[in-house]
Amino acid sequence: MSNLQLRIISGLVLASVVLALTWVGGLPFRLLAVAISAAVFYEWTRMTRPAHSRVMWPRVMWLVPEACMAVLLVALGFGVAAVDFLLLALAATVIVAAIGFLRGSGLWDATGIAYASLSGFALAFLRGADHAGLLAILFLFAVVWTTDTLAYFVGRAVGGPKLAPSISPGKTWSGAIGGTVAGVAAGIVVSVLAGTGNQLLPGLAALLLSVVSQIGDLFESWVKRRHGCKDSSQLIPGHGGVMDRVDGLVVAALALYVIGSLAASPDNPAQGLFGG
Template sequence: MQQELKLRIVSGLILAATVLAATWYGGLAFRILAVVIGLLIYYEWSQITGVARDWVANVVGWIGEAAIAFLVLVGNFEFAAGMLAGVTAVGIALIILHGTSRWLPVGLFYAGATGLALAAIRSNDQPGLYAMLFVFAVVWATDILAYFVGRALRGPKLAPSISPGKTWSGAIGGAVSAVAAGVLLAHFLLPGTEVVAAGVALILSVFSQSGDLFESFIKRKFGVKDSSRLIPGHGGVMDRVDGLIFACFAAFLLATLFSLIKGAGMTSLGAALFGL
């Protein structure tokens, strides 16, 4: 047990250092990290859902994910978004024409959107760095406080059929702490954006907890404990970033909406997320 705990701590520290270093440097370094996370998620998804056992779906899926990854790597986020939509549509067509599992297009979108959202939010500017740190802070505050508040107060279950350990008290506690963390970070990094940050943090916290429930649902449906064994002592990539994925989806959609309203395109989603 002690050996497993040590392995968990060491691998966790290495992961945290890698993610924070890539976040700090931004640019290509972070885009590589985002693409790797997206591709590993697709690998785990295809294994869990059985998509990998259908060779047609497997080949089409990997080609599609590789195309999205390439466009994200070169920083062409608008084309990557179009490719994501096209690849997902192909996955749906395969269900009709080939009888492919319905989990193929879901996985294609889930994995592809992960890499795209991460890279587009971070971008290569200072607001992108602040936005990414903001998302991390909100997700971590949600996870940590939801756990401790839930254990302390207990009460009615949030979704007993999906994740029996989660409670409404934990969910509310996580959301409140996420708003507090988001407002505090915004106050120091971008003074004057606290009101917008509070609203965005609440939305991201709700999505983060939904992402956690979604992965619990998938693992329960397919009877697996961990998404994979890729991370020593931690299970798989999906196990570690389930809440972050949904929070990034929400941040990406909100920032894109704000950018479209201002007519700014997808050039600086980090700034758009704070209403700048």
Template sequence: MTRELKLRIVSGIVLALFALVVTWVGGHVFALFSVAIGALIFSEWSTMTRLVLRGRRGVVLGWATLALSAVFMFALGILAALAVVFVGVIAAALLYRARHASPWLPAGILYSGLSMISLAAVRGSGEAGLLATVFLFAVVWSTDIMAFFFGRAIGGPKLAPRISPGKTWSGAIGGTVSGVAAGAAVQILAGGQGVLRILAIALVLSAAGQAGDLFESWVKRRSGVKDSGRIIPGHGGVMDRADALVVAAALALAIVLVQAALSGDLAALDGQRASIGAILLGL
């Protein structure tokens, strides 16, 4: 085992334990943790894509949108925070059309804003949110870890050679199967109903996580960088470590919002922060 791989494993274990402790505590602690992740993602995105070179207005708009959406998330709920993010994205698109900002700006605001809000929303404030977040971790982490080992052990055709040459179809399939199994295990241990439904959700979230990983690799390749940052030893930046998780979390939130909208309970979500996790797992 190489020194770099050892560092990566140790660093990954420390990060996982920290994330689990913060998840267990929940409440404002986890919400602030989510805000920090969103802020670090936008910082790394801004550096990678060199937003400041196209004008400081865009960077100021991005930070203002994140700050205001965080305040709205604490004071008014996730729907208000999402509205702020989408307004910020529209404003960034208009600023780009006026040639005062980079084309990467709207995507950066959307990516970092949804990352922050989705993680906080899935965790919520109750036991169901705790279980839903553990479920999300289990699916994404199992997919990521086992995709690496399956890819190394089996090899074979590349998944997306122009974007991420190291990823293989064997790794993607093995990771997906592992992620679905881990998600089902959490659901069964939690005593939730509808295992077939959970298998489908875990499958979709596992695929979304891998798509998020590929998306970040594409952004790095377009930006000409190897890592999104240097804050995490052996891993690079926050985006390098959280790329799959934040996309899966955003899709999990989207699933809940669609289901709540179809049942007519969308407005109640902000008043019942524990309900998002309950709806996701069917508790």
């Protein structure tokens, strides 16, 4: 089996599982969010920790980030209130940052705690268990996946100046613009199908998510380049790691969560997006 065939098959399997859990919502989708957070943290520490770090640091100190992340995963799985989870995530990040400062290892573990925990948190609380949550996640998927796909094809077809050659040499301005236009169009289509009357706000939200998702993609590329990694891991056959697939999605999910929570509530942000 060629790498392209493996990539297509694994991609279809993953998409089917994710969409099925999205449709079900509730606990199954929340557990998916927990799994994404756990995988992101594993891959983050795999990339950013020096190979000899566990020899140099006292055992109890390198276990603290894992223990903090485990607490956050349990809290997310049990569905604690949004504000309580955010306070836990803040406390865990501060604790791990303090340990990183004391052992002179920098803030990579603390950043990983924040990045991984907020990734799963935003997805879980956006979906929730109601119809508005389903529409919010489908809106997110449509914008981010369309942006990513069309940015690739437009960039290859049109070419032109590089977007960020020192971070991701393959990305072009033409691809970024083409992906953004397509992402906004996809978001508006979902919004129209959902019965939203005024398309101005969904269009603006789609524009923001499209741009933010590409920034998230560049951020992960920078982290990998900074640490000399080609892929975040080999967890997904033909695709690399989980972070390689969700880098733009989770950052866009957090942005959409913030928009929704400002319009409604931190525990049910989708009501502020598609609750009308």
